[in-house]
Amino acid sequence: MLSTFKGRHASHDDCEYIVSLTDVSFSYNGTPVLRQVNLSVGKGDFVVILGSNGSAKSTLLKVMLGLLVPQAGEVRIFGKRPKEFAAWERVGYVSQHAANVNTAFPATVEEVVSSGYYTGFGRIFGGKRRMAATKAALDALKITNLSKKLIGQLSGGQRQKVFLARALVRQPEALFLDEPTTGIDAASLMEFYSLLSELRRQSMTIVMVTHDITTAAKMATKVVYMTDGKATIYENPGNFLENFTSNIVRQGGGTDGHA
Amino acid sequence: MGMLSFQFMQRAFAAGIITALLASVMGVFIVLRRMSMVGDSLSHAALAGVAGGMLFGIYPFYGALIFSGAAAVLIEIIRAAFKKYSEVALAVVMSGGMGLAVVLISLGKSFNADLMSYLFGSLVAVSYQDVEIISILGFFIIASVILLYRELFSITFDEEAAAVLGIPVKWVNFYFTIMTALVVALSVRVVGALLISALMVIPAAVGLQLAKSFKSTFIIAIAVALFSVITGLCISFAFDLAPGGTIVLIASGILVVAICLKGGLSRWTRKNY
Numbered sequence: 001m002l003s004t005f006k007g008r009h010a011s012h013d014d015c016e017y018i019v020s021l022t023d024v025s026f027s028y029n030g031t032p033v034l035r036q037v038n039l040s041v042g043k044g045d046f047v048v049i050l051g052s053n054g055s056a057k058s059t060l061l062k063v064m065l066g067l068l069v070p071q072a073g074e075v076r077i078f079g080k081r082p083k084e085f086a087a088w089e090r091v092g093y094v095s096q097h098a099a100n101v102n103t104a105f106p107a108t109v110e111e112v113v114s115s116g117y118y119t120g121f122g123r124i125f126g127g128k129r130r131m132a133a134t135k136a137a138l139d140a141l142k143i144t145n146l147s148k149k150l151i152g153q154l155s156g157g158q159r160q161k162v163f164l165a166r167a168l169v170r171q172p173e174a175l176f177l178d179e180p181t182t183g184i185d186a187a188s189l190m191e192f193y194s195l196l197s198e199l200r201r202q203s204m205t206i207v208m209v210t211h212d213i214t215t216a217a218k219m220a221t222k223v224v225y226m227t228d229g230k231a232t233i234y235e236n237p238g239n240f241l242e243n244f245t246s247n248i249v250r251q252g253g254g255t256d257g258h259a
Numbered sequence: 260m261g262m263l264s265f266q267f268m269q270r271a272f273a274a275g276i277i278t279a280l281l282a283s284v285m286g287v288f289i290v291l292r293r294m295s296m297v298g299d300s301l302s303h304a305a306l307a308g309v310a311g312g313m314l315f316g317i318y319p320f321y322g323a324l325i326f327s328g329a330a331a332v333l334i335e336i337i338r339a340a341f342k343k344y345s346e347v348a349l350a351v352v353m354s355g356g357m358g359l360a361v362v363l364i365s366l367g368k369s370f371n372a373d374l375m376s377y378l379f380g381s382l383v384a385v386s387y388q389d390v391e392i393i394s395i396l397g398f399f400i401i402a403s404v405i406l407l408y409r410e411l412f413s414i415t416f417d418e419e420a421a422a423v424l425g426i427p428v429k430w431v432n433f434y435f436t437i438m439t440a441l442v443v444a445l446s447v448r449v450v451g452a453l454l455i456s457a458l459m460v461i462p463a464a465v466g467l468q469l470a471k472s473f474k475s476t477f478i479i480a481i482a483v484a485l486f487s488v489i490t491g492l493c494i495s496f497a498f499d500l501a502p503g504g505t506i507v508l509i510a511s512g513i514l515v516v517a518i519c520l521k522g523g524l525s526r527w528t529r530k531n532y
Contacts, residue, residue, distance in 0.1 A: 065423055088425030095419045105291065105416060106470040115413045118424040121406075150471070166420070176423070 015079030017042055018174045018205050019064045024073030026056075026063055033059050034070065035229040041174070041207055041222075046200055048216040048237070049209045051226030057209040058096060060226065061178050064207065065093060089119075092167030092175045094160075096182070101159060103152035109162050110147040113137055116166035137165040141195070157188025164195070174205040181212050193219070217241050262496050270385045271502070275449045275488040277397040279458070281442045282450075283484035284404055286459035287466060287476055289439065291415050297334065298456035300349045301443040303356035304330030306452040308444070309377045310363035319377060320389060323444040323452075324396075330356055331440035335433065380451035380503030382496060389448050396445055400438050407431060412473065449488070451503035458484060461510040468517040483513050 019041040026034040033056040041047050041064075049057045062068040063075060066082020077085045107115075114134040138144045141161045151159060160180060167175060181189055193215055196206060200219070210216045217223050218241075223234040234240035262268045289297055305323040312322025330352050337348035364374065376384040404411070410431045413421035422428045446455040466480035491506030 062419070067419055067422055086425065088423060091423060093420055093423035095417060095423075097417045097420065101417075104467065106467055106476045107412075107416060107473040108471075111412070111473045112416065115409065115416065116420075116424065118409060118413065118426060120425070121410070148472075 015076075017076065018045070018078060019207070020074075020076045021064065022074040024063060024070045024075060026059060026068060026070040028059075033229050034063065034231075036073070037229075037231045039064075039224060039231055039233060041205060043173075043205055044200075044203045045205055045207075045221050046196075046219055047207045047222045047224060048220040049207070049224045049226065050211075050213055050217070055226040056229055057226050058178050060224070060231070061176055061207065061209050065091070065176060089170040090173045092116075092170070092172035094163045094167050094175075094177045094180050096178045097163075101151060105151060107151055108147065109143060109149055109151060109154070110134060110138070112151055112162055113147075113165045113169055116169040118170070133169050133171075137169040140168065141165045155185075155188075156183040157185055157191070160184050160188065160192065172204075174207070175199065177206065177208040177210075179209050179211065181210060213244065214241070262493070267383050267385065268492075268496060270387060270390050271382045271449065271492055272489070273390050274385045274393050275492050275502070275506075276485065277393050278446045278449045279484035279488040280481060281397055281400055282446050282455070282458040283462040283480040284401070284477060285439055285442045286461075286463035286484075287480050288411055288415055288435070290460055290463040290467065294345075294349075295460050296346070296349045296353075296456070297439060298443055298459045300334060300353040300356065301327045301330050301440050302447065302452040302455045303353045303360065305356075305444045305447050305455075306377065307356045307360035307363060309374065309447065309452070310360045310367065313374065314363050314367035318388070319373075320392060320444075320448065323377070323447050324392075324441060326356070327440040327444040328437060331436045335436055376451075377447055378451050378453055379501040380447075380449050380454065380506075382492065382502055385448055393445050393448065396441055400441060403434070403438060407434070411435065449502060450506060451501070454503040454507045457507040457510065458487075461507070461514050462487070465510075465514050465517045468514070468521050483510060487513065 017040045019039075021037050021039045024034060024037045024039075025032060037060065039047075039060075049060060051057050059068060063070050064077070066075065066077060066085065069082075075082055078087065078090060080086075114130055116137075117130045117133050119130075135144070138147055141164060143158065143161050143165060146154065146158060146162075151162060154162065164180070167177075181192060184192065189212075196208075196219065199206065208216065217237045220237045223237045223240040225232045225234065225240065234243075263272070286298075289295060305327040308322035308324070308326025309319040310322075311317070311326065312319035315322075334348045334352050337351055338345045341347045373384070375381075410421070410426045413424055413426055414428055414431055418428055442459075443455050446458060450458050462480040462483040463476070465483045466476035466478075469479050470476035487506050487510040491509050492502055494500065494509075495502040495505040
């Protein structure tokens, strides 16, 4: 179904990792929220970032994307510093915004999805390619029938698909999702996970912040568990689930994990 | 259209139509960014510029452009210091601008008809030079909005996602702020400093009420602004009224009709609180 998203950028084999963080520390107004985080996201990985509310999961994701600049440590996106990185079409992002979007914003589904097809300053022409890409993304997510609706008229699940379509419209290699399952019903949730599986089959790299421990951890190739600004990384997600209960009780890192 | 045989009316119409176009287009972005009051703040600074110009013998319109631009930069700086309370910046610049305007006016003892024309707009005061400035800057602003349409849409809708698309959000925002300041200063001539904000906000509000898409919001806002300015200028000519007030009253009337059309009235009466 999502065949259109198959590795368009297969030729870019210029770096080992999609994203890598080395000893990254970040603080908000002097309060440390990330402490010496080391993390790498390889090609084809499905990294799930878990942790309680306020455990800096979203902060971690934003640091990975260069939206927040850490006070210490190094961030690399496709081998480049975020400031020097220019190939943003290789990255798709669904911000938390999807869950609390301004429902009075007067934009149609089509307008929102096509806004993701950004190809640089002043590119007001090239409408045909944009329209084709938009149509493909709408089709892939089966929301073509909604294209003329205002986003305020959609359900939570439908809206989430719109944001996914916007993130996929440039056919990225890596998808970053910030709590994409907030505010959507059970049926949409199942549909969402089957969609992720489909993208995974097409070797899409996915980094997802979520509260949904069981499903996400089962699908993941790597689990990052955030506590007190420290990231505990489980290369084997199965171990994470086993250790999860005791982790919570002891409020610390897992026995199998390495910080 | 006998009134168009007067040269000053030709100038007023030319300036008014360009102003309507600029104010309504920028207004849609401004309202959606929840910055409806920014026009008010900037226009008070523009007024200080007018007063300063009169005091120091600079063409007041240039004074308005410079002060409005400086105020816009100041707003951005204060906003960066009060991230969660962006209204603080607007309030500070608005009262600061007004304070400065009052002091400059009293220094220059320039509370006269010329100043009144900048406060409430004027038909006869629009000079050929004014039309020239409005046309040239107006052309650049409209061209900028067309070129930056995709960037502005993305940033207005979802700033973080816009950054990940590769849009230089900070620069586009800065440029947008400067454009807003220029539009406010340009509008001073026809609508007057005290009423500019309304010409930016009301057409956009009508657009929001009736829109079926982002593009149609613009089309509706532009249509409302053009209609209000053209009929407003005609009526103010016929009855010798201040054009700014007439224009804003017409736009407000259209907004009331739009809200009623959307069933706003029945929604309001159904609420118990």
